[in-house]
Amino acid sequence: MFTGTLAVAMSQDALSRQVEFRFVAPKGATSVAVVGQFNEWDRARHPMRFEDGAWRVTVEIASGVYQYLFVVDGKQWVKDPHARSVADANGNTNSTLIVEPADYEATPAIPGDGTVTLSAVRHHPDHQDTVRKNRTEVLLRVRTRRGDVGTVEAVPVGIKAAPLRLARSDELYDYWQGVVASPSGEFAYRFRLDGATWLGADGLGPTPSPFVQRPRELPLPNVPRWLEGAVFYQVFPDRFENGDPANDPPGVEPWGSKPTPTNWLGGDLAGVTKRLPHLQELGVTGLYLNPVFKTQSNHGYTTDDYRSVDPRFGNEAELKRLVTMAKDSGIKVLLDGVFNHSGTGYAPFRSVAKEGAASPFAKFFHVLRFPVEEREGQQTYRTFAGVWQMPKLATHEPEVQREIADVGAYWVREYGLAGWRLDVADEVAPECWRVFRKAVKQADPEAYILGEVWGDAREWLQGDMFDGVMNYRWREAVIGYVAGTLRPSELESRLSTIAEDYPDGVAMGLFNILGSHDTERLRRIVPARDRRMIAATLQFTWPGVPCIYYGDEVGMDGGRDPDDRRCMDWSQAGWDFRLLQHYKDLSALRARQPALRVGHVGKIVSLDAQRVFAFRRDAGSNRVWVVTNLGASEAALPLGPGRWGVVAGKGRIAEGSVHVPRRGSAVIARAG
């Protein structure tokens, strides 16, 4: 039986508070720590002490909304029974902590009452709240206290005011945003809240100084053109195919064994090469491989040598062979770079472990004190997520940045790789990515740089770091829609917000996924095939790069990590061939219809009562409608002028409308 409580006391600083966590653990517990988004889930950061029958710790936390858990004896993760639970994008449930800014208590949030809660109001005239959309327009964003303000307008000096729309809200704040024209030189503007209160560079007041910036001097993204028609496929190397039993490690388990955090099942690069025909039949043009470098873990996210292939996956020659053979099949290969942290076998870390402060690599890591102790619960060096086997690299150090950039350029230049997927990209120093981008783009200007950023990735998509991110925001919205937890209008609002958040053109580089090695399988979350087919239709037709997580195309099942990393079953026994055909149809469709590769979204139709979500993409004279119908009866959508024909899915055209059966989707194109 667990009981816990949370006490909040104000600190001197109005924007952060002393939060006391209290937790009653089962008898016999020897250690408890609190972990959450406020300490990067690091088990070592906030250990609790036992006092008066409960475990306690007080942590100063900036105002905001956080997820957290208690960790008992270093291994058991427990929710706070007294806090609200929330599901994260990964299907885990965590407890929620809301730290309100102190001044929220002073006044209630009422729109138009003449008072505005000051601490909540924010506009940074930089990438945080400004996005250069294209050559002439800029998106501005303002944050206010939730429910406190009814209208927000951007008022550029000397130009007509433009209303911002309420784009989203969280527990504490409303976020307003809108696109306005920006002059070529200096851009000066203020905001008007509730038609009466002015916000400027020096705060709220009757005539604050304007914000001033030069948005047209910001870089614009330059996403590689080949991504426009790309269809990607993600492979977890140990589980796709065992192409060479000779390289299996001792203790390898039979193909198809249940995945555990540590078992090896024999998959390798030779296996991927062997199965290239499967990818080709699917219409795949890009292959994303989870890490293949020398490692101690089956997932490869602990790198011991960034310049050699792990012998269990093959060798450098086999990687080269895979890349060459894939290229002959029209498929480019993207590798996974894990540069936030290394493995403990990484030579610089071995040097630090041996020589301590005298090591020439002492500055490569965040060592808190020498000598480093390589064990569970250690507090001598910083790690990824508190895992001692993953020492965090000091990516703010120029020397480390140079090494990472060299590795990035090396594989692209010497092996003809298409680019990089970058692990835990948001915890690496941004300057490191700028240096990395320069080096990799110098090796190949068309290289694709894809970051793992789960949330809003504006900071990384301004043209100086990444070409795209793993689009988990998109995944969450689309799965919510097909699973029935999001209304069509909510899907529209989420997809529009994602599109609005980034510069024009970035959408083409966003990696639109329905699952990965870090999530439950789509099949597990959405058991009904017809709903999964609708999700796939959206994946292949919405702007962005669709990526199939291996096995999803045949309906592979799997729960959370490590169960989402099962062996591909080449006996084809459980394969869903109807689903597989749907995926093949979709990639063929994408190849045939220019609007599905390069077209912008011209119109969106959301019908909540009928549960219909539809949109049109236009590329010159090529126009395509994608209509999805989750409703219980046939849906009809009137079409514009022209001769329209059904090019994919189920549908029929009659009396100027397209009719789509229940729980189905159709793609129709205008012929002339």
Ligand code: CA
């Ligand atoms: Ca093997």
